[in-house]
Amino acid sequence: MAEAAQTISDHIHKMLDDLTRAERQLALSVLENYPASGLGPLTALAKDADVSVPTVARMVQKLGYKGYPEFQAALREELKAKVKTPIAKHDTWAEAAPSGHILNRFTEAVIENIRLTLGQIDPTAFDQACDLIADADRHLFIVGGRITHTLAEYLFLHMQVIRPHVTHVQSTSNTWPHYLLNAKEGDVFVIFDVRRYENNTLKLAELAHERGAKIVLMTDQWRSPVHQVATVCLSNRIVVPSAWDSATTMMLLLETMISSVQTLNWTQTKARIEGLEDMFDQTKLFRKFT
Structure with missing residues (x-):
């Protein structure tokens, strides 16, 4: 058994x-x-x-x-x-709604996804992914798909601040082969690919692998075909009572990863944040109340 x-x-x-x-x-x-x-x-x-x-x-x-x-x-x-x-001591999450209400059913599904995902994630593999992403000597390429491009953009925005040498690649773009011209052995590709797995993403991953790049794959519980060439594969549970899959668990891992990479690079990151804030002040991008 x-x-x-x-x-x-x-x-x-x-x-x-x-x-x-x-x-x-x-x-x-x-x-x-x-x-x-x-x-x-x-x-x-x-x-x-x-x-x-x-x-x-x-x-x-x-x-x-x-x-x-x-x-x-x-x-x-x-x-x-x-x-x-039961996951929680309370019968429902939204106390004003019936237990069968979508607010409660959806929340229960998401929390179960988080529980199952964290139960399967290998901390050593997660740390390895963070170490690769934090290494500023390696150019970092971030690749999203039709839906996951929003997650890729979120990671890209933070990595731009945390470290230099970061490129955002759209896997759906017919120009992505141009980005591979700059990829060299040891560079890192963070690739997001969930069902329905995209052919462009797989081909990009295969070509990056052939050039000696390291691949960190963020995928679902069934695993994208990209896992066959990935250095690190982080699988997430994504099923919820909806016509669309949930990105909540992947966002949790993503934000944890950002926190870890920020800590690993803190001296450099702190200096970059200070420089960025100075530019924000000069351009008056944000409203000040004092």
């Missing part, structure tokens, strides 16, 4: 790279609507994932279960454990 300290979802994530194509397709289907996807009949799961019944049976055994009934029993135990150990 799977380790008690891990959820079945956790175990599946660790196995992804070792699965066959059909098994990986099944695993991603299970994770897409976890845990509800595994609570129905075996044949229904196989049909939803567009794989054979024997593929489901093999996958269940690889997870450490004797058969599908035992696998389902473990899923049900996970659900019971969630009921026994």
Whole structure:
């Protein structure tokens, strides 16, 4: 049986790279609507994932279960454990709203995403990412996608202040190959890529890797194909009751990363902030009340 300290979802994530194509397709289907996807009949799961019944049976055994009934029993135990150990002492987050109100349902999903993400993040890998980003001897390239470009811009804005040699690259732009001309061995690319993974982003990552660059990947729980060439991969849970995925957990990691890099570079960062504030004063960018 799977380790008690891990959820079945956790175990599946660790196995992804070792699965066959059909098994990986099944695993991603299970994770897409976890845990509800595994609570129905075996044949229904196989049909939803567009794989054979024997593929489901093999996958269940690889997870450490004797058969599908035992696998389902473990899923049900996970659900019971969630009921026994609520995230908060209060029944609702927005006390004026019913427990089923979107304010509460969405908040519960986000907090669960944070809990699961932090439970899986390797602190050593996170520190390695921060060290690479903080190293001012390495040119830093920041790449966002169609939706994640907002996160990339947020990181870029802060890194501009914290350290020199920072470039913001739009992966959707047809000019991004021009940026690669300046990339050299040891430079760092921070790449944001969540489902639906973008072909431009993958190609950019592959070419940067070929040039000897280090890649820090910010992705979702299913992991972008970019992870195959990434030096550090930081996965985030993103599913919420919405037609769109949530960026809250990724923003939490991002702001923690900014804080860490700022601390690592504080002497240089302090001098840059002082110079920037002086320019703000001269240009009267901000209103003063004293």
